[in-house]
Amino acid sequence: MTAPSLATRDLTIRFGGHVAVNAVTAEFYPGTLTVIVGPNGAGKTTYFNLVSGQLPATSGSVFVGGQDVTRLGPARRTRLGVGRAFQLTNLFPHLTVLENVRLAVQSRAGIGMSMLSLWFGHKEVIQRAEHYLERVSMSGKRASLVGTLSHGDQRKLEVAILLALEPSILMFDEPTAGMSVDEVPVVLDLIHQVKAERNRTVLLVEHKMDVVRQLADRIVVLHNGTLVADGQPAEVMQSKIVQEAYLGTPEPA
Structure with missing residues (x-):
């Protein structure tokens, strides 16, 4: 079993x-x-x-x-x-939608925030972030500041971030x-x-x-x-x- x-x-x-x-x-x-x-x-x-x-x-x-x-x-x-959504709003309101998901992708990949890591694998990280935004139908809002989103869009973004962390x-x-x-x-x-x-x-x-x-x-x-x-x-x-x-x-x- x-x-x-x-x-x-x-x-x-x-x-x-x-x-x-x-x-x-x-x-x-x-x-x-x-x-x-x-x-x-x-x-x-x-x-x-x-x-x-x-x-x-x-x-x-x-x-x-x-x-x-x-x-x-x-x-x-x-x-x-263990991945959890919707217990708290763990979003960065002054960053864009894409940047919020990108941070989750970087975290999952173990990429830190040094200058080297910002360049290393940058294209792949962005592509992965775009993939998760597409899954929640938010590609059109990739450049929007999170603080300007509706409650529903913030919840969809939280799902994208959760999926980007690839929890089991x-x-x-x-x-x-x-x-x-x-x-x-x-x-x-x-x-x-x-x-x-x-x-x-x-x-x-x-x-x-x-x-x-x-x-x-x-x-x-x-x-x-x-x-x-x-x-x-x-x-x-x-x-x-x-x-x-x-x-x-x-x-x-």
């Missing part, structure tokens, strides 16, 4: 007397897109913060490729292949939140493409059930910080706890 690319064991975080994530044990595999659902305050984004290293766990463990990364910070986890584990926290109706399909199509490649592990926090139905290979349900359901979409969506708490109890025929 394929080994999990990401796993958590009894992962827990407390804020004072409040347990925000409570002993969550789960495994995630390459080629699978898992959607994490639950009501507001269920612990979904906090769980993401623990996995990506933004928050230190009170107890429990996080494993990436079998390696215990519980004590590693987010930068080290990124180098091990991609984490999307409500990727379509705040987007216009016209902008949503671009990001959903990109996630579909990544899923179709079947060589990466994708985790997605999402409230919109139509998006969940489109994308999920598997659904994990959190409630009050506790994992209460985990399985195939059809099975989980029909479970009593999901019907009552998240989807609404269906009316009798």
Whole structure:
């Protein structure tokens, strides 16, 4: 059986007397897109913060490729292949769209910012950056300052930057939140493409059930910080706890 690319064991975080994530044990595999659902305050984004290293766990463990990364910070986890979008706006507003993606390409290639590195491989770096901008339909805005972009375009740019880092584990926290109706399909199509490649592990926090139905290979349900359901979409969506708490109890025929 394929080994999990990401796993958590009894992962827990407390804020004072409040347990925000409570002993969550789960495994995630390459080629699978898992959607994490639950009501507001269920612990979904906090769980993401623990996995990506933004928050230190009170107890429990996080494993990436079998390696215990519980004590590693987010930068080290990124180098091990954990990529996260939409937790914060990590864009450079006074640089252009292309320059933001170019920096991600350089980071992935291990090219520093010395004068020599600015010239070495410059053409290839630009070509790679252009490739990722094309994937998010933003080539036409390559010269725009990021600070002038709409919220939706900034989110698409974040996806381009994430893809440019070439992570093996991609984490999307409500990727379509705040987007216009016209902008949503671009990001959903990109996630579909990544899923179709079947060589990466994708985790997605999402409230919109139509998006969940489109994308999920598997659904994990959190409630009050506790994992209460985990399985195939059809099975989980029909479970009593999901019907009552998240989807609404269906009316009798």
